Amino acid sequence: MGRKLSLSFALYFGLLLGLCFSASAQDAKSVLQSASKAMGDVKSIQYSGSGHVGALGQAFTPGGAWPINDIKSYTRTIDYGSKSAKEEMTLVEPTPIRNGGGGPFAGEQKQVNLVSGQSAWNQPGNAAQPAVAAAEERQLQIWLTPHGFLKAAMENNATAKKGKGGTVVSFSEGKFKLDGTIDSQGMVTRTETWLPNPVLGDMPVETDYSGYKDFNGVKFPTTIVQKQGGSPVLNLTVTDVRANPDLALTVPDNVKAARIPPVNVTNQKLADGVWFLAGGTHNSVLVEFPNYAVMVESPLNDARAAGVLAEARKLIPEKPIKYLINTHDHFDHAGGVRYFVAEGATLITQEMNKGFYEQAWKAPRTLDPDHLAQSPKKATFVTFKDKYVLSDGGRELDIYRLPGDIHNVVMSMVYLPKEKILIEADDFTPPPPNAPSAGPRSHAGTVLLYQDLQQMKLDVATIAPLHGFVVPFSELQKAASTEVSSASK
Numbered sequence: 271m272g273r274k275l276s277l278s279f280a281l282y283f284g285l286l287l288g289l290c291f292s293a294s295a296q297d298a299k300s301v302l303q304s305a306s307k308a309m310g311d312v313k314s315i316q317y318s319g320s321g322h323v324g325a326l327g328q329a330f331t332p333g334g335a336w337p338i339n340d341i342k343s344y345t346r347t348i349d350y351g352s353k354s355a356k357e358e359m360t361l362v363e364p365t366p367i368r369n370g371g372g373g374p375f376a377g378e379q380k381q382v383n384l385v386s387g388q389s390a391w392n393q394p395g396n397a398a399q400p401a402v403a404a405a406e407e408r409q410l411q412i413w414l415t416p417h418g419f420l421k422a423a424m425e426n427n428a429t430a431k432k433g434k435g436g437t438v439v440s441f442s443e444g445k446f447k448l449d450g451t452i453d454s455q456g457m458v459t460r461t462e463t464w465l466p467n468p469v470l471g472d473m474p475v476e477t478d479y480s481g482y483k484d485f486n487g488v489k490f491p492t493t494i495v496q497k498q499g500g501s502p503v504l505n506l507t508v509t510d511v512r513a514n515p516d517l518a519l520t521v522p523d524n525v526k527a528a529r530i531p532p533v534n535v536t537n538q539k540l541a542d543g544v545w546f547l548a549g550g551t552h553n554s555v556l557v558e559f560p561n562y563a564v565m566v567e568s569p570l571n572d573a574r575a576a577g578v579l580a581e582a583r584k585l586i587p588e589k590p591i592k593y594l595i596n597t598h599d600h601f602d603h604a605g606g607v608r609y610f611v612a613e614g615a616t617l618i619t620q621e622m623n624k625g626f627y628e629q630a631w632k633a634p635r636t637l638d639p640d641h642l643a644q645s646p647k648k649a650t651f652v653t654f655k656d657k658y659v660l661s662d663g664g665r666e667l668d669i670y671r672l673p674g675d676i677h678n679v680v681m682s683m684v685y686l687p688k689e690k691i692l693i694e695a696d697d698f699t700p701p702p703p704n705a706p707s708a709g710p711r712s713h714a715g716t717v718l719l720y721q722d723l724q725q726m727k728l729d730v731a732t733i734a735p736l737h738g739f740v741v742p743f744s745e746l747q748k749a750a751s752t753e754v755s756s757a758s759k
């Protein structure tokens with residue numbers, strides 16, 4: 271017994287000692303140096319191919335995989351020294367559609383996404399569009415590439431330890447923590463970090479690199495798969511790699527001057543006690559009951575939610591927001607839900623969303639702590655399967671699950687029978703008055719919404735959409751019956 275005990279003690283201390291040694295920065299340095307030699311050091315790199323993208327936060331089923339679109343062509347050029355990158359891709363809708371749901375577009379779409387230092391912009395045509403909110407992630411993505419990871423690790427006092435599949439090298443870049451696995455051949459096979467997300471909190475970003483090949487003296491993976499929030503956002507087959515191409519980006523003046531615009535919330539009275547809250551990309555609707563108020567939708571993030579709530583308090587100062595109604599779990603429509611939970615509102619949503627939110631909201635939120643993380647409160651839910659009615663003091667509000675919706679399996683809409691107002695998300699986005707098109711929204715979804723309304727025999731006079739502009743019902747009728755070209759079906 272005694273000998274056995276001392277043996278396990280010896281093993282234990284030996285193991286501890288081993289861990290201490292292998293976690294040293296000295297080890298990391300030599301691992302990084304030999305990896306850099308094995309992969310071939312470059313100042314800049316360009317890789318091209320094709321594959322798929324997944325639309326983060328747009329799952330057809332709550333908690334499901336992101337909908338997939340195909341990348342017809344893809345080229346990314348990175349200049350490590352100037353911290354610049356240019357990503358060019360042409361996306362096409364896949365046939366058949368995989369994972370269903372809210373693909374961001376129909377037809378073909380060209381994207382050119384750029385970053386240089388702290389500036390990010392998009393330039394698919396001639397004009398540069400600032401992309402201030404994307405700068406942080408695009409900069410981070412440079413350091414998640416195999417060569418970028420090695421360079422950043424060397425500059426940031428990385429540590430190393432043995433892990434699954436090789437040596438795991440870790441370091442911090444600003445507020446972000448990065449881990450990377452280097453295999454016995456000196457190839458970077460995986461990088462991992464976390465990005466803040468309004469729904470998922472500290473969201474894992476895992477990139478796997480495999481099928482390394484020699485491209486004129488530089489080793490590069492032929493398969494790149496990046497998952498965000500556990501589901502692929504990029505799956506790339508690399509067919510061509512160039513070492514040390516030129517990438518001299520000049521940040522356009524309008525990009526340099528760009529800031530995230532302040533939250534703008536406007537109100538439009540639709541009926542007594544009913545206000546349409548717009549002014550940004552996503553709308554909400556405020557409904558007054560005798561003893562409380564109800565908000566329909568809290569989109570985007572805490573900042574939008576705070577603006578929407580402040581507007582509600584201006585319009586109905588004396589009543590609490592008792593309920594928040596959420597139409598579906600897509601992140602652009604659900605990113606502000608937690609804010610209302612922190613403010614004490616009860617969330618009304620279709621029953622399938624509850625489990626997803628409860629699971630997602632368990633994640634830590636250290637990168638960007640939101641209002642609910644700072645003042646924790648247990649969320650209270652009211653769920654329904656197909657229909658829920660709020661009725662009080664002469665006011666009635668009906669929530670319906672939309673049967674057969676193709677955008678989200680449990681998409682819900684809100685109907686005010688007395689006022690004949692329909693509040694809907696994503697199936698019909700009315701353009702501003704006198705504009706020719708509502709943009710790349712699904713025409714099939716608009717047709718289905720119209721057919722559902724006919725079947726349900728809802729008497730709708732006004733559409734209050736959660737994107738776009740308030741219009742009479744006839745506009746939906748017109749849009750649903752208009753033949754469209756195959757590019758926008």
Ligand SMILES: [Zn+2]
Pocket residue numbers: 372598600603677678696
């Ligand atoms: Zn959606």
